[in-house]
Amino acid sequence: MIKLYKPLFSISLLLATAAGYAQQVQLSPNVQQALNTVSPDEIKAHIAYLADDKLKGRGPGTEGYQMAVDYVVDQLKSLDVKPAGESNSWLQKVRLRKAFIGDAALSLSNGPANTTDIKKGKDYVIYPNPVLPKVSVNAPLAFVGYGISEPGLGYDDYAGMDVKGKIVIITRGAPEKFQSSVSAHVMNASQILKVAAEHGAVGVIMASTDSTARMANISRGVYSIMDDKGAVSVSRTYYSKQLSLYASINYALFNALLSQADKDLKTILPQLKAGTPASFALKASASASLSSTYEDIMSYNVIGKIEGSDPKLKNEYVIHSAHLDHLGIGPAIEGDSIYNGAHDNASGVASVLSIAKIYKNIQIKPKRSILVVLVTGEELGDLGSNYFAKHPTVPVKSLVADVNTDMPTIIAPLLSVTALGAEHSSLEKQVAQAADYFGLSVEPDPEPKQARFTRSDQYSFVLQGIPALHIKYGSKTADGKNNLNDFVATWRAKYYHKPQDDINGIFDFEAGKKYAQLNFLIGYLVAQAPARPTWNTGDIFATK
Known part of the structure; x- marks a missing residue:
């Protein structure tokens, strides 16, 4: 219980052990080549489509949201991902x-x-x-x-x-x-x-x-x-x-x-x-x-599967999640009423599609299977992910971890990261390994008062006892001032949850590539590990 009383204990442990963990990461030449298939131009193209005005902000239950569903299903099919929704479909019904x-x-x-x-x-x-x-x-x-x-x-x-x-x-x-x-x-x-x-x-x-x-x-x-x-x-x-x-x-x-x-x-x-x-x-x-x-509205989660290679462990799943919805059409700001959600969260969906592309190019899949879960209703209170976590389309006990991507904020080079939620479980090991592999440092949450851990879809899985995390940017900057939070705060004031968050805003697509690679590697290491992730002894979520 001492760990829960000292805010930086787990993060400090993560930082102290990162170098030791990193020595264990050995990727085959094929996996290294597959990592390099992530394309900044493709990430940009995914974002541009999903944040286009014709999707009208991807509000759940709208025609624009359905266009987003159709788009990601087509992309997953092209990446050899198999359907894993209800009744062998790509979809899970979500009754709002x-x-x-x-x-x-x-x-x-x-x-x-x-x-x-x-x-x-x-x-x-x-x-x-x-x-x-x-x-x-x-x-x-x-x-x-x-x-x-x-x-x-x-x-x-x-x-x-x-x-x-x-x-x-x-x-x-x-x-x-x-x-x-x-x-x-x-x-x-x-x-x-x-x-x-x-x-x-x-x-x-x-x-x-x-x-x-x-x-x-x-x-x-x-x-x-x-x-x-x-x-x-x-x-x-x-x-x-x-x-x-x-x-x-x-x-x-x-x-x-x-x-x-x-x-x-x-x-x-x-x-x-x-x-x-x-x-x-x-x-x-x-x-x-x-x-x-x-007023009842039907919306959908999109769920795909990449089958693992181990005869036994392939019946366990590592989830890569991102929310597909945004705010739809709302009050006009500077003459624009379409809340496109390019960063929030077309960029996160693009990242998950890039992860699926990496897996397409891996000849021997990881031991555990991978679930790609693109959810609805995050902007309404993590509703779609919460519903999936409670009513998964695979056996609930087969879910071992969730690596969530929500608004990675790809507006500057990615030099350090914060792993929201990793401090509660053995996932901190895979975070440290993957971060070190890409030369990234891991930092404590720079904005603890924002309660970011419970404000996105990874929290839905945590509530059901499934270890989960969400990678966000750290504070490190190329000029050494290490004040990325200040830049993000200025960006957020202009773009966050506003119609101005479209493809014409500020982007660093190379940072988007690195986010996708990092999240892939975290999930891949979990999928390859002999044991499934565990909560830290005495952790508040260990009894969920």
Whole structure:
């Protein structure tokens, strides 16, 4: 458990052992030649097609997304990849439910004679319920800090609290002693809902600690995935019928509730950050009612297979994943309303197609099989990958690892990398080997507050107990200033999640080539290893 309390322990181990690991990498001349078949021009061509205006931003369930599906299926066929979707097809159906809030009201009271007058959209937001068209709940309130229950990490906001039948108020965050990826996990909305439900709560209200923040705009709908029986399979705003209310309140209202209980944020927040829970019953109750309407949309994951060469190990799979969707058509910025998603994530899809090309040119395939998984709904909350990880088209126990590629940000030479998630498992060994092979250094996450580990598809596999990682850029630059983060921040402000992210933006296709080669080699080493990857002893994800 010590490893989880010291944020850089695993990364430090990775850095210290990289040289030793690298000596073990010996590739045959054929594999070396296959690596060199990755073409920057082909990467550019893939991106140019997938980010073309005619695909209209690849929104799930749209004609443009279907064009992207057809394109990648054709490419995989040409690369000798075999279909591995449902019923021997290339596809897995993903039933998206877009839920809209109708009538909704929230009132807070401190006794029958004192009802607080608050306004929807300004003081609070109630999220639609994807399975219950009508919801009504009246329950006492309790504040449970960050909503974290991890006794193994020495922290439990629910310790000594009876919240059964109550609505819990939670502020998002994590103790400072937590490792960055652990913090990202425990403060993820789906995890917060799960923990609240397990403790018997009937509702969750997320409270803002930022006095300048605006309430979320959910007028365009909130997405979940439904299974073929009509039940919710994946959602970031819903966990169970028992936990029927999910809402948020602003800073002023949160502060008023705390004041009624003779508490204040100036005392509570430092205590929570220091790792000491500050949970208590509030002197108020909440009544909420809401109605929801639905629009169901069919989208698809694309799944292909490269069969391994070992008679036994070929029944195990290493996944190379990337999300195929983007934001579709949205509010116009500088006269453009098509959110092309060239970097996010046409570049990641192009990288995975390049990996498939490497495998086409390898005469003796690795011992384990490779799954190419291009998913929908990442921009809606990792929905497609989460659905595949829960309902894979191969036996779930046969999945040994996921190497995900999401917006590698190929805008400058790739000189160093961050391996998000590798510190939790034996995958750190393959990362160190592969990085050293290409002369790349491995660095700690330069942006831990971005919670990048839980914001892309590798996290879906981690939640199902499958070791996974996501390679991102490091800080190293050719001029020695090692401030790539500053350049990326400037780039992100102009291009990220904007129509300006098209093929005319900033690209370094040689960096794209190196990303593809690196991710290939990580997956290849896992596929060749005698033993499947394992979680580190005592790791938070080891029991998933």
